[in-house]
Structure formats: C-alpha cells, structure tokens
Amino acid sequence: MQADIDFSHYLKSAGTGLVHLDLAVEGINCAGCMAKIERNLSAIPDVTSARVNLTDSRLALEWKAGALEPALFVSRLAELGYKAYPFERDDAEALEAQRAQGLLRRLGVAAFAAMNVMMLSVPVWSGNVSDMLPEQRDFFHWLSALIVLPAAAYSAQPFFSSALSALRARGVNMDVPISIGIVLALATSVIETINHAEHAYFDAAIMLIAFLLAGRYLDQNMRRRTRAFAGNLAALKAETATKFISPTEIKTVPAAAIRPGDIVLLRPGERCAVDGNVIEGRSEVDQSLITGETLPAMATPGSAVFAGTLIRSGTLRVRATAASGGTLLDEISRLLDRALQARSRYLRLAERASRLYAPVVHATALLTMLGWLAYGASFHDSIVTAIAVLIITCPCALGLAIPAVQTVASGTLFSSGVLLNAGDAIERIAEIDRVIFDKTGTLTLPELDVANLADIPDDVVKLAGRLALSSRHPVAAAVARKAGVAAPLSNIQEEPGQGVHGFHEGRPIRLGRASFCGADDLANEILCRDPEASVVAFSHGESRYAFAVRQRLRPDAAEVVAGLARMGIAVEIVSGDREPAVRLAAEVLGVHEWRAEVSPVDKIERIEELACRGCKVLMVGDGLNDAPALAAAHASMSPVTATHMSQAVADAVFLGERLAPVLSAVKVSRKALRLMRQNLWLAVVYNVLAVPIAIAGLVTPLIAAAAMSGSSVIVMLNALRARTREAA
Amino acid sequence: MEVLVILVPLALALGFAGLLGFLWSLKSGQYDDLDGAAWRAIVDDEPTGGQGGTK
Numbered sequence: 156m157q158a159d160i161d162f163s164h165y166l167k168s169a170g171t172g173l174v175h176l177d178l179a180v181e182g183i184n185c186a187g188c189m190a191k192i193e194r195n196l197s198a199i200p201d202v203t204s205a206r207v208n209l210t211d212s213r214l215a216l217e218w219k220a221g222a223l224e225p226a227l228f229v230s231r232l233a234e235l236g237y238k239a240y241p242f243e244r245d246d247a248e249a250l251e252a253q254r255a256q257g258l259l260r261r262l263g264v265a266a267f268a269a270m271n272v273m274m275l276s277v278p279v280w281s282g283n284v285s286d287m288l289p290e291q292r293d294f295f296h297w298l299s300a301l302i303v304l305p306a307a308a309y310s311a312q313p314f315f316s317s318a319l320s321a322l323r324a325r326g327v328n329m330d331v332p333i334s335i336g337i338v339l340a341l342a343t344s345v346i347e348t349i350n351h352a353e354h355a356y357f358d359a360a361i362m363l364i365a366f367l368l369a370g371r372y373l374d375q376n377m378r379r380r381t382r383a384f385a386g387n388l389a390a391l392k393a394e395t396a397t398k399f400i401s402p403t404e405i406k407t408v409p410a411a412a413i414r415p416g417d418i419v420l421l422r423p424g425e426r427c428a429v430d431g432n433v434i435e436g437r438s439e440v441d442q443s444l445i446t447g448e449t450l451p452a453m454a455t456p457g458s459a460v461f462a463g464t465l466i467r468s469g470t471l472r473v474r475a476t477a478a479s480g481g482t483l484l485d486e487i488s489r490l491l492d493r494a495l496q497a498r499s500r501y502l503r504l505a506e507r508a509s510r511l512y513a514p515v516v517h518a519t520a521l522l523t524m525l526g527w528l529a530y531g532a533s534f535h536d537s538i539v540t541a542i543a544v545l546i547i548t549c550p551c552a553l554g555l556a557i558p559a560v561q562t563v564a565s566g567t568l569f570s571s572g573v574l575l576n577a578g579d580a581i582e583r584i585a586e587i588d589r590v591i592f593d594k595t596g597t598l599t600l601p602e603l604d605v606a607n608l609a610d611i612p613d614d615v616v617k618l619a620g621r622l623a624l625s626s627r628h629p630v631a632a633a634v635a636r637k638a639g640v641a642a643p644l645s646n647i648q649e650e651p652g653q654g655v656h657g658f659h660e661g662r663p664i665r666l667g668r669a670s671f672c673g674a675d676d677l678a679n680e681i682l683c684r685d686p687e688a689s690v691v692a693f694s695h696g697e698s699r700y701a702f703a704v705r706q707r708l709r710p711d712a713a714e715v716v717a718g719l720a721r722m723g724i725a726v727e728i729v730s731g732d733r734e735p736a737v738r739l740a741a742e743v744l745g746v747h748e749w750r751a752e753v754s755p756v757d758k759i760e761r762i763e764e765l766a767c768r769g770c771k772v773l774m775v776g777d778g779l780n781d782a783p784a785l786a787a788a789h790a791s792m793s794p795v796t797a798t799h800m801s802q803a804v805a806d807a808v809f810l811g812e813r814l815a816p817v818l819s820a821v822k823v824s825r826k827a828l829r830l831m832r833q834n835l836w837l838a839v840v841y842n843v844l845a846v847p848i849a850i851a852g853l854v855t856p857l858i859a860a861a862a863m864s865g866s867s868v869i870v871m872l873n874a875l876r877a878r879t880r881e882a883a
Numbered sequence: 884m885e886v887l888v889i890l891v892p893l894a895l896a897l898g899f900a901g902l903l904g905f906l907w908s909l910k911s912g913q914y915d916d917l918d919g920a921a922w923r924a925i926v927d928d929e930p931t932g933g934q935g936g937t938k
Contacts, residue, residue, distance in 0.1 A: 185922075186919075186922030186923070186925070186926050189919055189922065189923075189926070190926045207919060208915060208916040208919060209916055209918040209919030209922065210915075210916045210917060210918045210919060211916070256909065256914075259909060259914060260906065260909055263902065263905045263906065263909065264902065267898060267901055267902040267905065270898065271894065271895070271898040274894060274898075291887075294887075298891065298895075302895075302898075
C-alpha cells in the first residue's frame with residue numbers, strides 16, 4: 156500500500172543536491188528505538204543524515220538528490236518494526252514552535268541577566284550592614300542598570316504587548332499589573348540610583364520577568380507538543396486519494412496534495428478523503444462517521460460526499476470542492492461558528508484571578524501612598540513605599556500557579572492516552588457534572604466486529620477470511636480481520652453488490668449476501684436474534700455458514716459509565732443512529748437517559764437546554780454531526796478515529812480502543828484544578844504576609860527578592876503533586 | 884579596591900559569554916528534542932560510520 160504513494164509532495168530540497176524528508180514514526184518510545192533507527196538508516200549509502208526526535212516521534216532524513224527512492228526508508232523502517240508516514244508541518248504547528256522558541260530565548264536572556272545582577276546585588280545587600288562606600292554602592296547600582304535595562308526591554312516584550320492590546324480593547328488582563336509593576340520598579344530604581352539612594356530593585360524586576368517567562372514557556376511548550384502530536388496523528392492516518400492526472404490515468408497521492416477542482420476516483424471499500432460532488436457513478440455510501448446514521452445512503456451524480464464517507468458498492472468519480480458546497484457541511488460550519496463564539500466567553504481561572512487582583516493591588520498601593528502622606532512622610536518616601544508594595548505583590552507566583560500545574564497534569568494525561576487541544580481544557584473538564592456520549596464510533600469501536608465467531612469452526616473462519624481478502628466491502632473486511640489471515644485465494648471474481656466467488660479444492664466457494672450463497676434461512680435466524688447485525692454468508696460446496704457482523708462496544712465502556720456514575724456524574728447517550736440500536740447500547744451499559752435519531756441542531760439544543768439548567772456538559776463524540784455539539788458543550792473529547800473537524804474542535808483527543816481515558820481525564824483534571832486553586836490561595840497567603848511589611852515601608856531589595864523566589868518555588872513544588880498517578 | 888577594575892569587566896564578559904553560548908545552543912536546535920538528548924548521552928553504541936558522515 157505504502158510503496159505506491161507519491162512522496163514528491165513531501166520532499167524538500169536541503170540545498171547543494173540534498174533532499175530532506177520528515178517522517179512521523181509510530182512506535183518510537185525509547186532510546187533503544189532511536190539508536191536502532193539511526194544506525195540502520197545512516198548505514199544506507201548516500202544517506203547523509205538520519206536523526207530521530209524522541210519527543211515528537213519523528214525522523215528527519217537527508218540524502219543525495221536522485222540517489223534513493225523515499226519509499227525505501229518506509230520499507231526499511233517496516234522491517235525494523237516501525238510504521239512510518241510522511242508528514243508536513245502545518246502552519247499552526249510552525250507558529251506554536253516559533254513562539255515557544257521565542258519565549259525560551261527571552262527566558263534565557265532574562266535568566267542570565269538575573270544571575271549577573273544577583274552577583275552585584277549580594278555585595279550591596281551585605282555591604283549595607285558592613286562598611287561599603289556609597290560610591291561603590293552607586294557604581295554597582297549603575298552596573299545593574301546597564302545589565303537589566305536592555306535585558307528587560309527585550310525579554311518583557313510579551314507582557315508589554317499583551318497588556319497594551321488588552322488596554323486598547325478597554326480590558327484588563329494579568330499582564331497589565333505585571334507591566335505596570337515592571338516599569339515602575341525599573342523607573343524608581345533608576346531615579347533612586349541617580350539620587351544616590353540606598354535601595355534599587357533591578358534584581359527584583361529582572362527576576363520577576365524570568366519567573367513569569369518560565370511560566371509562559373511551560374504553557375507554550377505544552378501547546379506546541381500537543382500540536383506536534385496532532386500533526387503526527389494526521390500523518391499516521393495516511394490518508395491518500397486516487398487522483399486523475401489525465402482523463403484516463405490515475406495516481407495515488409496524499410490527501411493533502413488534492414486541490415479543489417481535482418477529480419478523484421473512489422472505489423468500493425475506500426473511505427473518501429476529500430469533500431466533493433459526485434460527477435459520475437452510483438454507489439451506496441456509509442456516512443456513519445458524518446451523520447451517525449448506520450444505514451447506507453445512495454450517492455448519485457450531483458450528490459455531495461464528505462471526507463470520511465465510506466463507499467460500499469459502486470465506483471464514483473468525485474470533483475473535490477473547497478470546504479463549502481455541501482448543504483450538510485454548510486449547516487454544520489454555521490452551527491460550529493456560533494458554538495465557538497459562546498465558548499470564547501469562558502473566563503479562565505487565571506483571568507478571573509487577575510480581574511480581582513489588579514484593582515485590589517493598585518488600590519492598596521494608592522492607599523499606602525496617601526496614608527504615608529497623611530502621616531507626614533515626604534512625597535518621595537511615600538511614592539517609594541507605594542512602589543515597593545507593587546513590586547512585592549507582583550504576581551510572580553500567580554503567573555506560575557496555573558501553567559506549572561497544567562504542564563504537569565498534561566504530562567500525566569498524555570501517559571494515560573489523552574492529548575489536550577486547548578490550554579484551558581483541564582479547567583473546563585474538571586468542572587463537568589454530566590457526560591453526553593455519542594454512540595457510533597465513540598461508545599462503540601469504529602471498526603465492525605464478527606459477533607458469532609464462536610459458533611463457526613475455525614478452519615471455516617480462516618477460509619472465509621482468505622476469500623474475504625478479495626473483497627473491499629467493509630463487512631467482508633471485518634471477517635478477514637477477525638480471521639487474522641494474510642493469504643488471499645487465487646482466481647476470485649467479485650460480483651458487484653452481491654459478493655465474491657471462485658473455486659477452492661474443486662468446489663465452488665462464495666462469500667456475500669445471504670441470497671448469493673443460498674443461506675437465507677441462516678441469515679433470518681441471526682436477524683431475528685439481533686436485528687442490528689449485518690449478515691455475510693459463506694458457502695463452500697454444500698456447507699453454509701452466516702457471520703453476524705456488527706458494531707461492538709468498547710471493551711471497558713460499561714466500567715467507565717459505572718465509574719463516572721460513582722463520581723456523581725450523570726451519563727447520557729445522544730445519537731443520530733436509529734432507536735433500537737441506541738436502546739440496546741443504553742441497556743447494555745446501564746444508561747437510563749438516551750435519545751436516538753437526533754440531528755446536529757437537536758444535539759446542540761439538548762446541550763443548551765442542559766446548560767440553562769446549570770449543567771456543565773462534557774460531550775464525547777467523533778462524527779462530523781457531533782462537531783457543533785462538541786464546540787457548544789462546556790468541554791469535549793473525541794476519539795483519535797474521529798473526523799478532522801471533530802478533532803479540531805474537541806478540547807482533548809483520546810487514543811486507543813478503550814474508553815478509560817475519558818474517566819482518567821476527568822479525574823486528573825479535577826485533581827489539577829484543586830491544585831491550581833491551592834496555588835492561587837498560596838499566592839494570596841504570601842501576599843497577606845508580605846504586603847503589611849511593604850506598607851510599613853520595611854521592604855528592602857533583599858526581602859523582595861527572597862519573598863518572590865520563595866513563593867515561586869513553593870507554588871512549583873505544589874504543582875509537582877499533580878504528577879502522582881490516579882488509579883485508573 | 885583596584886581589583887574591581889579587573890573583576891567587574893571579567894564578570895560581565897563571562898556572563899555575556901554564557902548568554903552567547905545559550906543563544907547559540909538554542910539556534911542550533913539543541914532544545915528541540917529534550918527527551919532524546921537526555922538519552923543520547925548514554926546510548927553506548929554510536930554508528931561506526933559516524934553520524935552525518937557519508938560512506
């Protein structure tokens with residue numbers, strides 16, 4: 156399959172006759188893998204560089220242009236036991252990576268400046284109690300200014316620009332008090348130095364910047380990492396499309412290389428990778444991933460098909476369109492926009508804290524100044540004391556309180572198979588009190604399963620599986636997968652819409668519709684017991700068997716539902732599928748509230764109705780029809796098999812066959828939110844202790860520096876407690 | 884106190900050198916793969932052909 160993919164879309168020139176290729180590699184998880192891959196690939200002649208990135212599970216290759224076929228690397232990696240897919244860094248990921256690097260550079264500058272200034276500050280602090288000459292002190296202050304002023308001007312830019320844009324929008328965010336604190340601290344220090352005064356706060360200001368940048372960097376790095384994994388997931392899906400390069404010639408290309416207007420060939424059993432309109436052909440299509448409806452629909456010239464649609468019976472030619480055109484998709488995009496606007500109104504914990512924080516602190520500083528003036532202190536002394544209050548309250552610990560917990564918690568979540576999409580996802584997932592599950596692909600596994608395998612002899616299953624390999628029909632594919640066979644039978648013909656047939660050991664052999672194999676009675680028996688199953692019949696000579704193929708619930712779905720109930724979270728199923736199927740799933744899982752045949756609009760309405768009653772809903776769904784509901788819900792999760800749009804909107808994506816990540820996401824998030832609140836309270840306690848000292852005018856630069864780093868370290872240590880594993 | 888004339892420029896120069904070193908390491912992508920870098924130090928069996936070297 157891999158070998159015939161056209162790699163040219165992914166190849167980049169690395170200058171001077173070299174070609175560069177990035178691969179996302181599945182299964183790199185230790186240093187041993189890294190060494191093995193690098194050793195093996197750099198041993199290939201003409202390969203100039205093979206370097207694994209263990210953090211992102213990626214491999215960068217460079218070789219002499221024209222000397223090697225890119226497919227060679229993929230097959231060599233397959234021999235080593237790794238699946239590799241070419242990938243392209245998307246713009247969003249490149250932007251996040253650039254931001255993370257920018258923050259790290261500023262953090263480096265601030266940290267080096269802080270270290271050097273500390274070296275100058277310690278003699279001044281100790282000199283104040285011993286016998287330092289005033290000239291020496293002034294000289295050290297001037298040196299500090301020389302280091303700190305340019306360093307601060309460069310490294311504090313993110314805070315200044317964010318504060319400015321908040322002020323322009325007539326709002327206040329955390330960066331406003333931070334920026335005011337930094338600017339005032341630096342200005343006072345310069346003025347005090349000019350006046351040969353005893354105290355200057357250069358060290359406190361640059362240290363504050365360094366601590367805050369550390370918090371920002373942690374936050375940004377978490378986002379960058381999530382983006383990188385999302386990029387890998389997209390590549391690992393390895394979506395390809397068969398494109399007409401001339402009216403008669405076709406070529407397999409990556410889905411990313413299809414442009415609007417291209418004509419794409421879709422064959423039975425293929426999943427459509429693009430949105431488009433049918434221009435030729437007729438076929439039954441399965442849109443369960445998009446609408447949640449498991450009964451097939453008919454696609455004819457003029458009808459729209461969407462990425463994710465499964466082609467069942469006929470061959471289609473489809474003209475790819477841009478995201479618009481389809482009525483369903485238009486409708487969903489419109490709902491999505493509205494829902495996303497509602498979500499952007501959510502106020503993060505840090506913002507809520509800063510809205511309280513800024514007025515209180517600035518009022519305290521003002522009152523301090525007025526108080527000292529009224530008490531009879533000089534104007535200069537009053538202002539210096541007020542600024543000391545601002546410096547000591549500057550939200551150093553506050554800036555670290557939340558990103559530190561988020562970083563640690565997202566690491567824990569990652570190890571239990573949950574990738575976070577949004578920075579505030581943890582806060583919102585922690586608050587939920589009700590979970591709404593979609594059924595198809597979420598509670599059930601995305602792939603079909605054979606239910607009555609135990610009733611059929613093993614050798615028959617194997618033989619049927621080998622025959623099924625010749626068919627691209629999804630139901631036949633399920634039989635082949637369950638049989639676990641790899642050798643197809645020879646000389647097999649496919650009868651469109653009926654099944655496959657041929658000869659084996661001198662007797663006719665057939666797999667397909669019940670009528671095609673003469674097994675109607677067997678099929679009816681199965682359908683009486685289980686009306687939701689699809690039947691695929693098999694005949695070899697005179698013997699006949701029928702396989703019941705159906706969706707299977709995720710293995711731990713019932714446990715997770717019970718676990719959520721134990722935590723006091725209500726569970727509900729809202730599905731676009733037919734009523735009997737939903738009822739059956741709800742009964743098996745012990746879910747009392749369920750709705751079937753729900754349209755995307757009704758899904759949103761249900762969520763809004765619950766929101767009006769004060770419920771905070773976690774929506775878990777995978778289909779395109781779930782995307783608006785995912786966006787409208789208080790928080791949302793998608794399985795990794797979900798459509799692109801759903802994954803992009805969901806707050807978190809979970810991996811694997813099991814549903815347990817949903818449960819652990821709620822547990823870890825709740826714990827993390829508790830720690831964030833604790834951290835904010837720690838910051839408040841620190842302020843309550845430190846502010847009276849500042850108001851009393853007793854703060855020296857030494858006290859400011861010690862208090863600031865002390866509170867930051869305590870908050871960081873508390874955040875590390877999020878690391879302890881929850882028993883899943 | 885004349886020693887300050889030597890010590891202060893020396894301290895500033897060392898600090899500046901450290902900063903330049905950090906910026907260089909950042910630019911050459913040494914912070915791109917923190918997990919991998921940690922392990923690379925103890926992977927014993929380096930490819931004999933040398934990394935990045937052609938054969």
